[in-house]
Amino acid sequence: MTVSFTHCTYRYKRRSRPVLDGFTYRVREGVTILLGPNGAGKSTSLKLAAAVVEPQAGHVMFDDLDSRARAYRRHVSWMPQNITAAPGLTCREQVAYTGWLKGMSRTDAWTRAQDALRLVNMAEHAGQKAAKLSGGQLRRLGVASALVHDCRVLLLDEPTAGMDPAQRRVFRDVIAAAAATRRIHVLMSTHDVADLAEDADHVTVLASGRLQYDGDTAGFLSHAPYGTPAGRLAEAAYTHFVHSV
Numbered sequence: 001m002t003v004s005f006t007h008c009t010y011r012y013k014r015r016s017r018p019v020l021d022g023f024t025y026r027v028r029e030g031v032t033i034l035l036g037p038n039g040a041g042k043s044t045s046l047k048l049a050a051a052v053v054e055p056q057a058g059h060v061m062f063d064d065l066d067s068r069a070r071a072y073r074r075h076v077s078w079m080p081q082n083i084t085a086a087p088g089l090t091c092r093e094q095v096a097y098t099g100w101l102k103g104m105s106r107t108d109a110w111t112r113a114q115d116a117l118r119l120v121n122m123a124e125h126a127g128q129k130a131a132k133l134s135g136g137q138l139r140r141l142g143v144a145s146a147l148v149h150d151c152r153v154l155l156l157d158e159p160t161a162g163m164d165p166a167q168r169r170v171f172r173d174v175i176a177a178a179a180a181t182r183r184i185h186v187l188m189s190t191h192d193v194a195d196l197a198e199d200a201d202h203v204t205v206l207a208s209g210r211l212q213y214d215g216d217t218a219g220f221l222s223h224a225p226y227g228t229p230a231g232r233l234a235e236a237a238y239t240h241f242v243h244s245v
């Protein structure tokens, strides 16, 4: 069971050019990274998949549940690009609050909040005010909030922005473990092409609202020109797709 887009059209203003026009796409099992230049429509696609916005034409579905249905949101979790700390709340309270909003009981949300904080190596910050976190810590809090309930599809909008290389490594392991143990489908946008592509199961490249590539990571990397040094394969493959638009 996963999220799929069928002939979706989305525009922010009535007469503006659509960001997505007849977009058809299916989120795969495992970890998929969503790449594309600024303005390609990555955040918009994630918002549609999260049911934060609705398509003006077409459908976004989780199995046979339309994203316009209330029950849809229980199956998906979304971490937005900008995480805000809730004033006055501790990290654990903020994560538990998200769980409660997703329909968990207070007790469950409280217990699971600590588990989620542990997953992102933030357990020792549980009692600290969220407003005092650094940018990278706040993103980890965002990931914990996204993982607090049992979703089937996890949507992460630039989760590693602002993290240092060591935190990014931890983050990749956390996501890989969550994808494997909970069997969730993860779709995350990033500009960290070189850093993440080689760890992901699948790659999707979006440019001007259209799919340029959607397939496994090995197939993606094989588009790097012959002779590209091993450490630059992902970057070279990405350039191939984005420059051919």
Ligand SMILES: Nc1ncnc2c1ncn2[C@@H]1O[C@H](COP(=O)(O)OP(=O)(O)OP(=O)(O)O)[C@@H](O)[C@H]1O
Pocket: 012, 013, 019, 036, 037, 038, 039, 040, 041, 042, 043, 044, 045
């Ligand atoms: N709230 C909004 N109102 C009007 N236009 C918007 C809004 N949000 C995004 N857009 C426009 O929609 C297009 C796609 O934006 P989107 O944020 O989905 O791209 P993106 O691929 O996530 O970009 P980035 O990599 O810069 O985050 C852009 O042209 C952007 O200017």
